[in-house]
Amino acid sequence: MTGELSPIDKAKFVAAKRAVEYVEDGMRVGLGTGSTAAWMVRCLGEMVREDGLKIKGVPTSTRTADLARQVGIEVISLDEAKWLDVTIDGTDEYDGNLNLIKGGGGALLQEKIVATASDMMVVIADISKRVETLGAFPLPIEVIPFGLQTTQALVEETLVSMDVLGNNVTLRMNGDVPFVTDEGNHILDLHLNRIGNPRQFSLVINQIPGVVENGLFIDICDAVVIGYGDGKVEVRDINAGTVQEDRIDFVENENLFTDLTD
Numbered sequence: 001m002t003g004e005l006s007p008i009d010k011a012k013f014v015a016a017k018r019a020v021e022y023v024e025d026g027m028r029v030g031l032g033t034g035s036t037a038a039w040m041v042r043c044l045g046e047m048v049r050e051d052g053l054k055i056k057g058v059p060t061s062t063r064t065a066d067l068a069r070q071v072g073i074e075v076i077s078l079d080e081a082k083w084l085d086v087t088i089d090g091t092d093e094y095d096g097n098l099n100l101i102k103g104g105g106g107a108l109l110q111e112k113i114v115a116t117a118s119d120m121m122v123v124i125a126d127i128s129k130r131v132e133t134l135g136a137f138p139l140p141i142e143v144i145p146f147g148l149q150t151t152q153a154l155v156e157e158t159l160v161s162m163d164v165l166g167n168n169v170t171l172r173m174n175g176d177v178p179f180v181t182d183e184g185n186h187i188l189d190l191h192l193n194r195i196g197n198p199r200q201f202s203l204v205i206n207q208i209p210g211v212v213e214n215g216l217f218i219d220i221c222d223a224v225v226i227g228y229g230d231g232k233v234e235v236r237d238i239n240a241g242t243v244q245e246d247r248i249d250f251v252e253n254e255n256l257f258t259d260l261t262d
């Protein structure tokens with residue numbers, strides 16, 4: 001079955017497979033959203049079913065909640081968990097300080113709340129997500145439906161006043177209608193090209209009335225696990241200041257691939 005996976009899917013899979021090594025029996029685990037995080041949920045599901053791992057999962061979207069239940073993970077709410085041992089999630093970009101842009105899948109609000117409520121956030125990614133400076137990926141911001149156009153205009157004015165390189169703001173669509181998040185909000189995508197001072201930028205954007213949260217994750221991520229299509233994984237831990245290399249054996253994981261491609 002491995003032959004059916006593209007190199008990028010293999011990279012996502014090996015990152016996920018290595019990252020679930022952070023999860024131990026009895027842990028409360030934040031479950032991210034997106035195609036990379038879905039591999040992690042499947043890997044955890046296999047550990048629950050095959051190895052008897054006992055965990056409680058807090059999903060960051062209805063999509064992830066559905067998948068987690070489907071693969072056998074017990075799902076609880078964040079308020080039930082109160083605090084999490086680890087959250088594993090994908091990203092749209094990460095830089096050398098492990099600051100992130102997230103929200104490409106529209107789940108940034110729950111993702112940020114869950115990651116912030118965790119002792120540790122582990123990001124899983126393929127190397128295409130690595131950037132020198134954040135901002136090539138459009139920065140998603142979640143805005144409430146009330147006064148949407150007014151909020152968008154305020155965001156545009158703010159970008160002009162901050163003198164950022166790009167100031168094109170688009171409303172994310174789902175076909176002919178605005179995309180709606182799990183919280184019933186909308187997403188504005190900010191096409192900025194480059195965010196020179198992401199910490200400052202995040203603070204300023206969140207000051208605008210109508211903006212609920214933005215997709216910049218500053219000082220939240222502790223480690224990134226980077227997967228490659230040949231099975232190599234690299235683990236960069238920002239706190240320990242270490243980079244470890246590892247390898248995931250595809251043959252050993254053939255059952256999981258069969259599950260995943262069914």
Ligand SMILES: O=C(CO)[C@H](O)[C@H](O)COP(=O)(O)O
Nearest residue numbers: 034035036090103104105107
């Ligand atoms: O932030 C996210 C969802 O809101 C995702 O983690 C991000 O978009 C990466 O997704 P993928 O793993 O599919 O590339």
